[in-house]
Amino acid sequence: MTTREMGHDAAPRVSFFNDPVIRGIIYQIVVAVILVGFIVWIVGNTAANLAAQNKTTGFDFLWKTAGFDISFSLLPWSRGSYYWEAFLVGLLNTLLVAFIGIVCATVLGFTIGIARLSSNFIVSRLATVYVEIIRNIPLLLQLFFWYFAVLKAMPAVRESIALPLDSFINQRGIFVPRPIPDEQFGFVWIGLALAILGVVALRHWAKKRLEATGQRFPVFLTSLAILFGVTGLFFVVSGASVTFEPPVLERFNFKGGLALPPEFVALAFGLTIYTAAFIAETVRGGIQSVNRGQTEAAQSLGLKENDRLRLVIVPQAMRVIIPPLTSQYLNLTKNSSLGAAIGYPELVNVFAGTALNQTGRAIECIAITMLVYLCFSLLTSAIMNWYNARVKLVER
Amino acid sequence: MQKKLVTLTATAILGLTAVSAQAAILDDVKAKGYVQCGVTGGVPGFSAPDSNNVWTGIEVDFCRAMAAAVFNDAEAVRYTSLTSQERFTALSAGEVDVLSRTTTWTMSRDTQLGISFVGTMFYDGQGFMVRKADGIESALDLSGAAICIESGTTTELNAADYFAANGLEFNTVVFVDQDEVVKAYEDGRCDVYTTDSSALAAERSKFANPDDHIILPEIISKEPLGPVVRAGDTQWFNLARWTYFALLEAEELGVTSANVDEMLGSDNPAIKRLLGVEGDFGTPLGVTKDWAYQIIKHVGNYAESYDRNVGPATPIGLERGLNALWKDGGIQYAPPIR
């Protein structure tokens, strides 16, 4: 830029090829030509190859019946279902394991991150050992280890370990009773919604009051009381009831109830353990990033240990923690694709694996799968941008 | 100096990308000096490496037979282990010259993938393996049982069809890699392991206690397994096909690797034609006149290969059954060489 302006002031002694603007344009044209040429070359090759193999392309296969089975599905699935349903089943399974993994990894990761900073020698060392071991071993290896270790350690179906509340655990997974709410149960949901609205309103009011008068209100306890109180009241008054369908042992396995297959358990467990180690490091870094002067200033204001953390340290640490934390969440979601290796029917396994093989539509299946992950990523960065804008430090 | 480095790098990269001109496969193979053979990751009896990476098996023998026909040397083979997902692209892209990998001959594969099946090396059918302790006697007892399956196979669809047709509840666990399928079954994740019954027997032979597992009597599908080559190259296709027929013909005529040298002096005109003593059937195939002699000398005939790899005397222990010659009650039949 600067050179260009100089060029305008002085006599245009710069030769044509040395003008940065022209050079820039030339560079770009070269890049564009190479890129377009490359794409044309690939598309041409692909078309020729597909023609030679007598293959057709297109997404019409999505509306054909799949004919295969999926072992774990949140949606009703039969072999007469369509390929697009297989896609949805895979997507939901990915989302399910990612969601569970994210929740558990966050809890475990924060615990361990804080433990690493503990003044207690044993606790901090244990946390360090955990992080250093888990971070430095490939996730795939850990998944194999958990899956086959879990399988080996579990009893056969007939020797299932009976847990309280009609639950069972064996090689085929964890079986718990399925709650079946009756029609009246709708009122309970309404109650819950009202309670949540109430809590939001309460928080708003408490904040206003704090700003106006400086008085604090025990928001957390009151919120809990409202949530449980209102929901419980609706439950009792509406006369709703929930029946439980317990799992029953049949010839090969338990029937009925809710079943969590071992692939799911191993994958969720492995993802949690692995990601928690990274989250712990993020949390530690975040807390350490808060300047010591902040602690000292808070102390000199006379804040108690608890308040100091809650009002001064944590809010500042969170600003540092949240962006890498979200990228860990995204990583966890992407890593859930390794479930294919241990037989969990997530998106890559169902769609880029089975569906691809049965239809032979490699390009379409891989493209759709990649697109899904791309959407996850774009969504996450959109949320992140919004968050960053919100918490940006407003300096003088 | 820099130029040299660039050249060397380029050579290194080119060493890893092979460009074969659109020439005939046979010329390519002759030029590079070996047959590139696509095989499984390790199914004993069909294609499996031992601890020194020496591959054996009935399908490996087919590749060795082709190498013997082309080079008079059965060891001029390189093996590429392929998953069931990548095998067809690998073949049609020319990564392998012949795919000999427990591949079921189906109409859609033969007509839609740009490949040609050479013949049926092994008549197989899909079966079920269960633990003896479970007391299952028939596949019809399997309603609700957990079934371990490898993804991307005809097996997956056959089983679904069979269970639907018999009104049984179908419950699968699908793995991408065959090793994981077997391991999951062995570790008790599934009650049933299903695949081609020959492969079942092969896998069973690998278990710590093979006798704890039984293979159910039901065979639910036709699984003709055979070698595959790229479509469009008739010369290579013919060579592959007649290599297979030569193995059968040799068994039918009683020519074995042990007696092939004496048989050169045989009076039987069929044997004379087979061994290239009379007439020249090799040159039109693009190989030497004694191509079949070389095959039998180095690899043996079909029966030898069968007995050595999957026959009753091996841990896999499969009877000839359908794979016996037509004159012994089977359906293996080779057109005459004349």
Added chain:
Amino acid sequence: MTDIGFVRSELVTARPAPVRTTGAIAWAQKNLFATPLDTVLTILGLLFLAWIIPPLYGFFFGNAVGPNGTVEQCRMENAGACWAYIAAEMEFFIYGFYDIPEQWRPNIVFALGAILLVPLLIPKAPFKRTNAVLFIVVYPILSYFLLAGGVFGLKVIPTEKWGGLLVTLIISVIGITLSFPLGVILALGRQSQLPIIKTVCVGFIELIRAVPLITILFMASIMLPLFMPQGMTVDKFLRAIVGVTLFTSAYMAEVVRGGLQAIPRGQYEAASALGLGYWKRMWFIILPQALKHVIPGIVNNFISLFKDTSLVYIVGMKDLLEAVKTKNDTALEWQSANTATTGYIFAAMVFWVFCFGMSRYSMYMERRLNTGYKR
């Protein structure tokens, strides 16, 4: 003036600190039993250790079968880890199916790598530039010809035979040396003022970072043959390297971008004022500063890459993990209850040693480069 005051002419020797502030007891009080909660946590921690250490010790050492043991010992009840299995299959885990008489070739490659790498990592060692060129340019080429053979009368060893740790190391070293410059170029492209170049770089980086490595490798194994002209094939080894390199370079670009953004504008402007062109500006002024900032991030990326090489089994390469898995499944003569577990633990230990070493090195560099103030 009378001398009535008493002025000490030397210092009193310091009294020893109170017993309760030094020594083991004080340490324990401060670090283990400071508060009731701490006491509870300490006790819980000790109980946990007491619960977990004896069985682990038993598995790894006490009941384990040593490298000279036999399979019968491994099959005994209560036997721990079967190290004899690892010892017996070590060759396969390191070289894969590489021809045994030719194994001196990978050994030379290993040794050469170590000789070139160690001085590169020691900040004070001389001849950095020559060393780097040797390691980044000459070494990979030399290694390729040494391993693949076909020149100087060396026997040709096709890449299908390469395996085990050899493959893991080759893919990661080549991945690292290729993805780094690629990442820098992408990062510069992303910072560029030229819209087309910027769009291309941003698109590439974001696309690659959005998808799991497993899908990229799937592409390399299933779709790449479709993209190539008919008759042209790409070795699986090259596919694995291309997949892993493209993947890592996108992450590398983001790390480098962080470094570029941390350089004050003044540096760019001062460099322009000196009349330096774009490449000189970047090469002499900006990149040396920016890269120094992000060395820890770069090393972290290398660690990820090293761990990610375990996924190359998707394109059919037998890396360390795949080699262990293969042996677990096929080494019938070593079948026992703990064989597979021992195999996985061995693989985990190897990965761990490399990754932990790299992370320690990154922390060391971080400390060395951290010239800012600290409390």
